[in-house]
Amino acid sequence: MKAKRRTGLIFFPAYDWEISPTHPERKERLLYTQDQVLEEGVLDIEGVYEFKAGVASEQDISRVHFCVPDVPSRITASHNISAGGCIEAARLVLDGVVDNAFALVRPPGHHAMRVVQGARGFCNINIEAVMLEWVRTHYPGVKKIAVVDTDCHHGDGTQDIYWHDPDVLYISIHQDGRTLYPGSGFPSEFGGPKAAGYTINIPLPPLTGDEGILWAVEHVVLPVLEDFGPDLVINSAGQDNHFTDPITNMSFSALGYARLNELLKPHVCVLEGGYSIEGALPYVNTGIILALAGLDYSYVREPDYDPERVRQDPRVTEYIQRLCEQIYDMWRNRSALAPEPRPFYERSRSIFYDTDSITERQHETLAYCTACNGALRIDSRASTGYRILAVHLPRGACSACRSQAREWFDHPGGPYYAVYLQDLDADEFTVKIM
């Protein structure tokens, strides 16, 4: 058997790490996946190669996050390796070692936002974003990136990080936020003033099956990608849409996941959630790997797969078709979504870190700019007592925005514990403890 596309696997099951012994993020999570992948002989397929994960550095993490009070206190070594595994996957693809790669790593990351006061939805740092910012720093030729998040939960962290960035298109397909954590991810969340339309949320009703998710892929994701023309496509490949997942309510199957990746043809897949560790992950991951390698996955099936069980209600089908039409229309008319220009855009919100039981109040200010994506200022106060000021300078920031950021950094005002400056063009992260 020979793969049609060379596929790299980064497998890092972190067999010595867990949030707690009975937590869904526990040592056992990828054990049965490893058993299945080994037993199927996937690693012997010509053109499928396994590579060792890497270790993301503090600098790699600070290109994305403002960890409060600092990086080491917010993460464990497993996060460095999980993010490092993603970086390695991207490197393999960009260096032409393989055509695509799958980072089967844990813990996940798509709920981690730009400011990290604690852990949310089992995530401490956003492993895709750490990978993408590493890519943009080391491979300047990669200009436009699409992240297609197929985890059952809305990837509110990735959405937050790329909210103001029109060069990173974020599309999330997930179970409707009215019925599942984190409760966000509606079509009305379409990106910040400089990136209106470049966040696309497709919330699907509970019990959506293969048919509905693949409909969204074929009728929204693929045409949007065609328009956008990304240099790099990432799939945040959460596997909790599966019909056996214990914490969600969807009806997706291993065959559906394989078909999704066959259609999407991502350069890099990153494992996100998925907690049916016996009934879903072994089969879904086998299916995804075969699909990435361009091989026949049609015989992959869960032991308790029953086409009747995963067939979706016609009303669900109809709802999804209508929803997809509206969302695609929004994309086509995205120029109408941008608000009237004004010097500053501000938003306030409350963020709950469920894994650590921390509450954060954020006040965000974007310096609107016609020359660049604009400097960003985030005033963050957490129930832990940490109040910080985070100043972010995007890639290609103009000199006016650079001065604005400097001004915010030098004269923060307020009783801050620390002030941080993230300067992506200079690839520098500066901390001032007050």
Added chain:
Amino acid sequence: MIAKSDTMRRPFGCPPIPCGPRRGGEPSVILGIDVGGTHTDAVCIEDGRIRSYAKTLTGDDLVASVVDAIERLDAACPKVKRVVLSTTLSTNVIVEGKHPPTGVVCSAGPGIDPGTFSVGTCFRHVAGAMDHRGREYIPIDPAEVMDAASTLERAGCQGVAIVSKFSVRNPAHEDAIASLVGSRFRHVCLGHTLSGALNFPRRINTTYLNAAVMPVQERFISAVASAVERLGIQAPLYFLKADGGTYTQDAARRFPVETILSGPAASVMGALALAPSRDASVLVIDIGGTTTDIGVLVGGLPLLDTWGVAIGGLKTLVRGLKVISIGVGGDSCISVEDDGTIAVGPRRDGMPACMGGPSATPMDALVILGEYAGDTARALDAVRALALKAGMDIEPFCRKVIGVMVDAVHGAAKAFMEEINAHPVYTIYEMLHPHVVKPEGVVLVGGPAALLAEYVSRSFGLPCHVPEHAGVANALGAALSRTTAQITLHADTELGVLFCPELGFKAAAPRSMTLEDLRHEGLRLLRENASYLGLEDSAEAQVIQQQAFTMVRGFSTVGANMRVRVQNTPGIIDSWGGLG
């Protein structure tokens, strides 16, 4: 052949090897015979020292070659305590396809299309599926199995390999198929008995090859056993396996596939016996005429291939040494490109020019440099034109040729080590505390070894040791390797099942079972089944892998999933005294 500089004679700063014998009593005589494709090497060891050795050409009749080699050793046959054979028999039978028609009956269930794994005279896929924990979810259909067996019979299959997916977790389907149709075939092999490792396609290949070579191997073992007895030797007969261990003839009849590709194992184990330090981490480089094999000893043990060796295009679960082979050897052709680039190999046109061959080779360069006695005139004739093309004088050109050759070996060895050290790891601990294999020296064996020691040492920047008797390292490796076997235990305390596939041993796994309990059980099983597995009584068991996972369903603990791998310590038998 003694290496030249002092640093080479006393490499790695190690003290001289203590002299044997280590144990008193009756003198023990061991015979090691390596029946290679071209030569048969034999060595006689008495009281832990080499007493005699012989090299003959391998004939068509392998048994006769073995007898011939033993006779040349002039050994005290009644005193022989151990005879060890390394042969290319099973390798040749497989590569040349000279085995009886052999079929496969497998049950796969969902996954990769099982048709992809088709091998052998007749391959039949039947219904039946087990999941990763060994729970049946599609049963066997007896009528379909009977029908499959009939198809195999009609195709003339004498042997059958019976394999099911996840049979190392639960062999019920393999056992059921065997009891339904096993009696209809002369040779029946069950997948789970050959290896406890997960890998269904490799299990199919391994089981198929085992069934295929079984009759040939059986005939050979019987013939050799009686021939050896006729020579007045009443010692047990052992065979060398691909992993550098040996096993008894009974085990070799049951698991003949383990003897494939034992050639490199013989050399590497010989190098271990001859290495200046038994626990060193060294590269073992065997420079031959056509190819150079590179292997590695880590802490005195040969490094094994992660999954298993491949033969005749089939990947197997047969444990074998991690070795690479490159097309560069003493008889490789030298070529010079138009831009003056000098290359050595991979082509070989036969003998070197100095021995009457058609083309210039590194051996000719060595003759010209005065390193080796040969027909200098012929060597010069062959080399001169190439030196001219390269725009160099003869001697610098010859030195350059040897440099190019040795650098090619060095480049390959470097890539080999990088590959070994890039091996994926699955825990944070291993990720943050990487075990980096860093050779401290080179042990050079094979024909031109002694001539190249200095060049190798310089290119690698490592001390290079050329042991005495490097020419019979292979026979020595066979003679001195310990018996080895490995078993795998899997305990699932939620299902309450403990299973050891290699032994077909099934027992209850109570909820109270701990990893410590499983380790003890593994060591006990290895000890008690030593003779079935082909081990000598004195074999020492050790746990080489252990994992335990708490199984949580819902939010409560329901059991433990534990895996243990036990083997006896591989290496060189204790009575070997070294060269002194």
